[in-house]
Amino acid sequence: MQRNTSQRRNILEIIRQEGHATLPEIEEKLLASGEKMALSTIYRNLSKLESENIVRKIPIKSGDDFYEFYEQEKHDHFICLKCGKIVDIPKKKTNIKSLEKEGKSVEEVVTIYYGLCDDCNKCM
Ligand SMILES: [Zn+2]
Ligand SMILES: [Zn+2]
CATH class of the missing domain: 3.30.1490.190 (Ferric-uptake regulator, C-terminal dimerisarion domain)
Structure with a gap:
């Protein structure tokens, strides 16, 4: 449980820094900060954050979907x-x-x- 909380916090921190971030970008930044997290784990965390209306997924037709904070006004x-x-x-x-x-x-x-x-x- 403890581990899940810190994963979640680290993912959110990256989205906060970047403004917009794709799954591979998040993986790369996590790795750079010394935390190795499987893509599937990051994805699972993001889906959860999305269902809780903390982040919003922007679907991209050709390329990686990206995520941003839900609280921002829609744009x-x-x-x-x-x-x-x-x-x-x-x-x-x-x-x-x-x-x-x-x-x-x-x-x-x-x-x-x-x-x-x-x-x-x-x-x-
Ligand atoms: Zn350009
Ligand atoms: Zn945006």
């Missing part, structure tokens, strides 16, 4: 195809409003913008 993401940087961007509410006018209710919107970030564009 969209921009992912750089070159350096992999993930940037938070404010969510546009307009589409939701027009859907709601039609009588639909929106549970969740996941929008991900893919492209090149400003830094990568500068080096082109």
Whole structure:
């Protein structure tokens, strides 16, 4: 039980530091800090944290899903195809409003913008 608590704390600490982190990133950072944890163990911890609404999983079509803290206001993401940087961007509410006018209710919107970030564009 003691061990589970510290695993959980260490995983959360990495997500806090990174802002967004994928499973392999978390594994790598844990290893760098001297804690070897199997991917399946990390995954199990993350699923639990997700079901407790402590972290949120952002599903990525081609690549690793990433995790961030649930308490943050919902936002969209921009992912750089070159350096992999993930940037938070404010969510546009307009589409939701027009859907709601039609009588639909929106549970969740996941929008991900893919492209090149400003830094990568500068080096082109
Ligand atoms: Zn970039
Ligand atoms: Zn985010």
